[in-house]
Amino acid sequence: MAGDKVVVLGTYGSMFSMRVQVALAEKGIEYENKEEDLANKSPLLLEVNPVHKKIPVLIHNGKPVCESLIIVQYIDEVWHDKNPLLPSDPYQRAQARFWADFVDKKVYDCGRRIWATKGEEKEAAKKEFIGIMKTLEGELGNKPYFGGEDFGYVDVALIPFYCWFHAYENFGNFKTETECPKLVEWAKRCMQRESVSKSLADPHKIYEFVVSLKKKLGIE
Amino acid sequence: MAGDKVVVLGTYGSMFSMRVQVALAEKGIEYENKEEDLANKSPLLLEVNPVHKKIPVLIHNGKPVCESLIIVQYIDEVWHDKNPLLPSDPYQRAQARFWADFVDKKVYDCGRRIWATKGEEKEAAKKEFIGIMKTLEGELGNKPYFGGEDFGYVDVALIPFYCWFHAYENFGNFKTETECPKLVEWAKRCMQRESVSKSLADPHKIYEFVVSLKKKLGIE
Numbered sequence: 200m201a202g203d204k205v206v207v208l209g210t211y212g213s214m215f216s217m218r219v220q221v222a223l224a225e226k227g228i229e230y231e232n233k234e235e236d237l238a239n240k241s242p243l244l245l246e247v248n249p250v251h252k253k254i255p256v257l258i259h260n261g262k263p264v265c266e267s268l269i270i271v272q273y274i275d276e277v278w279h280d281k282n283p284l285l286p287s288d289p290y291q292r293a294q295a296r297f298w299a300d301f302v303d304k305k306v307y308d309c310g311r312r313i314w315a316t317k318g319e320e321k322e323a324a325k326k327e328f329i330g331i332m333k334t335l336e337g338e339l340g341n342k343p344y345f346g347g348e349d350f351g352y353v354d355v356a357l358i359p360f361y362c363w364f365h366a367y368e369n370f371g372n373f374k375t376e377t378e379c380p381k382l383v384e385w386a387k388r389c390m391q392r393e394s395v396s397k398s399l400a401d402p403h404k405i406y407e408f409v410v411s412l413k414k415k416l417g418i419e
Numbered sequence: 420m421a422g423d424k425v426v427v428l429g430t431y432g433s434m435f436s437m438r439v440q441v442a443l444a445e446k447g448i449e450y451e452n453k454e455e456d457l458a459n460k461s462p463l464l465l466e467v468n469p470v471h472k473k474i475p476v477l478i479h480n481g482k483p484v485c486e487s488l489i490i491v492q493y494i495d496e497v498w499h500d501k502n503p504l505l506p507s508d509p510y511q512r513a514q515a516r517f518w519a520d521f522v523d524k525k526v527y528d529c530g531r532r533i534w535a536t537k538g539e540e541k542e543a544a545k546k547e548f549i550g551i552m553k554t555l556e557g558e559l560g561n562k563p564y565f566g567g568e569d570f571g572y573v574d575v576a577l578i579p580f581y582c583w584f585h586a587y588e589n590f591g592n593f594k595t596e597t598e599c600p601k602l603v604e605w606a607k608r609c610m611q612r613e614s615v616s617k618s619l620a621d622p623h624k625i626y627e628f629v630v631s632l633k634k635k636l637g638i639e
Binding site for chain 2: 250259262264265266269270272273276277289290292293294296297300301334
């Protein structure tokens with residue numbers, strides 16, 4: 200759709216912003232990226248997402264869409280001709296939605312507990328994180344991508360977390376690759392796509408960000 | 420699709436099971452309802468939902484779909500000719516998904532805190548609950564249903580909570596109707612549909628269930 204105006208309100212390093220960036224890149228859509236300072240949210244963000252006041256928000260021709268997985272589905276439905284993300288079969292769609300929802304419900308919160316807690320709680324989070332990754336690796340199986348031969352919805356939902364692995368692993372003292380080699384192979388395969396490599400944050404910057412966040416929150 | 424075999428694993432009174440029942444009734448689909456005892460989950464439930472081990476699960480011709488909103492979308496996609504639940508326009512679809520997701524993220528947890536907590540925590544939950552309902556009432560506006568003229572996805576997501584209002588109100592000592600008269604008018608409008616009235620649990624049975632649950636959990 201020529202003449203479309205697409206704006207993304209996001210924050211560098213946010214897994215949820217990166218999902219939107221990867222999906223737009225897959226579709227070859229140009230957009231304006233507006234960086235939000237979450238400590239000082241813009242009047243625009245508060246206007247377009249008055250309910251949750253959260254990033255990311257996609258503004259398409261002036262109309263806002265909120266919540267990252269809802270945005271990715273919207274992008275897939277509007278620009279359906281290029282690189283479909285969700286499969287066309289209803290059962291396969293339901294399975295893709297199930298696993299993207301699983302990522303949403305499990306990974307962020309557990310990953311955060313690895314660096315934001317200490318002692319037993321940290322150890323439990325680490326164990327849980329590895330369990331979650333093993334479950335995902337089981338679902339991936341021997342397929343190149345979660346949906347099969349083609350990069351799709353579940354890949355978009357999960358891959359942004361990959362640039363946080365370095366931080367999780369450093370604070371948790373473990374290696375995802377040792378535990379889940381096939382999952383890391385999948386992540387490296389995704390990183391060969393320009394849509395992913397140009398959208399994901401620098402793992403070292405994420406690590407430094409977490410270091411500064413820990414200081415700010417008084418977590419030693 | 421004649422010859423379809425549809426089974427629902429659910430529990431009486433579960434808002435999430437009721438969503439599936441309402442959606443199937445809207446489509447005129449006959450199904451077998453298998454009541455699950457959550458204190459003693461069936462081998463079938465553990466087999467078809469090994470990840471979350473939760474109800475509801477829809478089993479369609481032997482293939483399981485889990486998570487209530489994903490099931491409702493699946494039902495809408497498979498039986499798309501009768502009573503469409505999601506709108507066809509991508510932007511309207513995204514808005515419907517946003518509000519159903521809002522219900523999922525807010526209502527259950529807050530409602531539970533009304534009867535499961537005491538003192539300040541209970542008062543905060545009550546206030547939050549009324550705030551959530553006012554937000555939903557604002558979104559409803561003067562439309563008969565959330566999507567406009569026709570009963571749809573957000574209505575399916577929210578209406579099962581209506582049979583819990585009696586319990587919330589009794590334990591919280593408030594009246595939703597006083598605070599949100601238009602929302603309660605909407606609920607009564609939905610209840611005029613056979614798909615809803617025959618799927619929703621008896622509010623008095625829900626109340627008695629909460630009384631017994633409070634005793635069991637030692638909450639006086």
